[in-house]
Amino acid sequence: MRERRPQRRHGLDHHDPGVAGYDPAANRQRTSVPSLPRKNAPFVLNPDSGSAAVYQDEWVNHLRTLFGSAGAGGVGFYAIDNEPMLWSQTHRDVHPARVGYDELARTYLQYAAAVKSVDPTAQLLGPESCCWTDYWDSELDRGTDNFATQPDRNAHGGMPLIPWFLDAARQHDAATGTRSLDVLTVHFYPEARGVATDTSNPDIDALRMRATRALWDPTYVDESWIKQPVNLIPRLKSWVAAEYPGTRVGITEYNMGGGDSPSAGLAEAEALGIFGREGVYIATYWTAPKPGSPAWFAFRMYRNADGKQGTFGSQSVRATSSASDTVSVFASKGSGYVDLILINKDLQAAHNLTVGLGKVSAVGPVQRFQYSDANSSAIVRLADTSASASLTLEVPRASITLLRVPVAH
Structure with missing residues (x-):
């Protein structure tokens, strides 16, 4: 049952004087x-x-x-x-x-x-x-x-x-x-x-x-x-x-x-x-x-x-990080891929990660793209990595990394 809400009233629907003495x-x-x-x-x-x-x-x-x-x-x-x-x-x-x-x-x-x-x-x-x-x-x-x-x-x-x-x-x-x-x-x-x-x-x-x-x-x-x-x-x-x-x-x-x-x-x-x-x-x-x-x-x-x-x-797609204040993760599913964005918010240090893919079954190599302050003028295509139940990688300081995991349609 929907909670009853206060009736809308119109007691203050007047013209505020605005700037005293000013007629717009x-x-x-x-x-x-x-x-x-x-x-x-x-x-x-x-x-x-x-x-x-x-x-x-x-x-x-x-x-x-x-x-x-x-x-x-x-x-x-x-x-x-x-x-x-x-x-x-x-x-x-x-x-x-x-x-x-x-x-x-x-x-x-x-x-x-x-x-x-x-x-x-x-x-x-x-x-x-x-x-x-x-x-x-x-x-x-x-x-x-x-x-x-x-x-x-x-x-x-x-x-x-x-x-x-x-x-x-x-x-x-x-x-x-x-x-x-x-x-x-x-x-x-x-x-x-x-x-x-x-x-x-x-x-x-x-x-x-x-x-x-x-x-x-x-x-x-x-x-x-x-x-x-x-x-x-x-x-x-x-x-x-x-x-x-x-x-x-x-x-x-x-x-x-x-x-x-x-x-x-x-x-x-x-x-x-x-x-x-x-x-x-x-x-x-x-x-x-x-x-x-x-x-x-x-x-x-x-x-x-x-x-x-x-x-x-x-x-x-649900994705979690064990240290989200430092490295956050977001995931999605599109046409033929599950994508993961990894954001290393540490402005000083790189971090080694293990990325578990859970029930995601890759059908080919995982593509990797990265943007970081090491090269702030381009997105770098990194070497593909072999797919497995979990991936091990390093994310540089102040970086955004995209993993594209190919999956069956």
């Missing part, structure tokens, strides 16, 4: 064209550039006309705006008012319905929340006491913001018969000082490695002002299970930092492995890894290590 109307007119969810009139493919407004359903129709529907290979995903709890800061000139629970849900649902009305096969992402605080509270909760009294949250049954948002979408969709939220999406940047920057030194690099545990580990106490387990992916999944089962989970901005240091590539490889193992549906690096950088090579180790578009498999 003039700046809105000077810098922006109103963006409305629906045109309520026939679409045109090339609207007049002098139009008084733009309509998002017309824009989706333009994309569908050019590329086909999402289900036929067209634009597959639509994020309903970005980091709404920061609008009063990042877009203060045109939206100085702080966003609350009700404005978030109302705006999302209006625009989501507009997209689905034109392309029902599209997948919608939201609420695109920025940060740890925004998972729990609205910007109205900041008030003048920095979230101490949480008036908006209390006006909505005391529910944290993201669970409430999920429940709002579920109630709306139950009434309309159309799913408005396909993927619950948030952003993640490690909050520990210096990690999500280009800074690299022994202390920050080690902290960067540990910070990946915030994505999945309920025992890891975040080494930042948060000072409690983030446990991000399991937490999001538990909220989904409680409030809107069937919704997928995505992390649509993340960056583990590190710039051009080896730690950047190692942390990125770790994050990609975690996303696959934990069942994250979509994850997008912000902004994009610089070509030739360690993070760029981390992507290549999963997506094109052999230079022939050979990719890490799409089916996650």
Whole structure:
């Protein structure tokens, strides 16, 4: 039986005054064209550039006309705006008012319905929340006491913001018969000082490695002002299970930092492995890894290590490490191969490993590819090794190693 949830209330759905004495109307007119969810009139493919407004359903129709529907290979995903709890800061000139629970849900649902009305096969992402605080509270909760009294949250049954948002979408969709939220999406940047920057030194690099545990580990106490387990992916999944089962989970901005240091590539490889193992549906690096950088090579180790578009498999396989803080392992199954990624996070020393293949029966030599700070400008194809029940190998310091084990189809 589903637990009864507090009824959604709308007691604080007012216009926050924003910046005292500031009326954004003039700046809105000077810098922006109103963006409305629906045109309520026939679409045109090339609207007049002098139009008084733009309509998002017309824009989706333009994309569908050019590329086909999402289900036929067209634009597959639509994020309903970005980091709404920061609008009063990042877009203060045109939206100085702080966003609350009700404005978030109302705006999302209006625009989501507009997209689905034109392309029902599209997948919608939201609420695109920025940060740890925004998972729990609205910007109205900041008030003048920095979230101490949480008036908006209390006006909505005391529910944290993201669970409430999920429940709002579920109630709306139950009434309309159309799913408005396909993927619950948030952003993640490690909050520990210096990690999500280009800074690299022994202390920050080690902290960067540990910070990946915030994505999945309920025992890891975040080494930042948060000072409690983030446990991000399991937490999001538990909220989904409680409030809107069937919704997928995505992390649509993340960056583990590190710039051009080896730690950047190692942390990125770790994050990609975690996303696959934990069942994250979509994850997008912000902004994009610089070509030739360690993070760029981390992507290549999963997506094109052999230079022939050979990719890490799409089916996650259970794999464990007896010393995961030092060398982690991720495994997958694809077409004709079981792939293992071994990440030596030790920036100082190589390690000798024994890799047990368990029930995996190899039908040929194991291919080996490696990226390390010994040659930071290329992925090296190592000599194949004979297959057996277990493999013995050395992984150099600060390295990512891919083992491709051929198996029968």
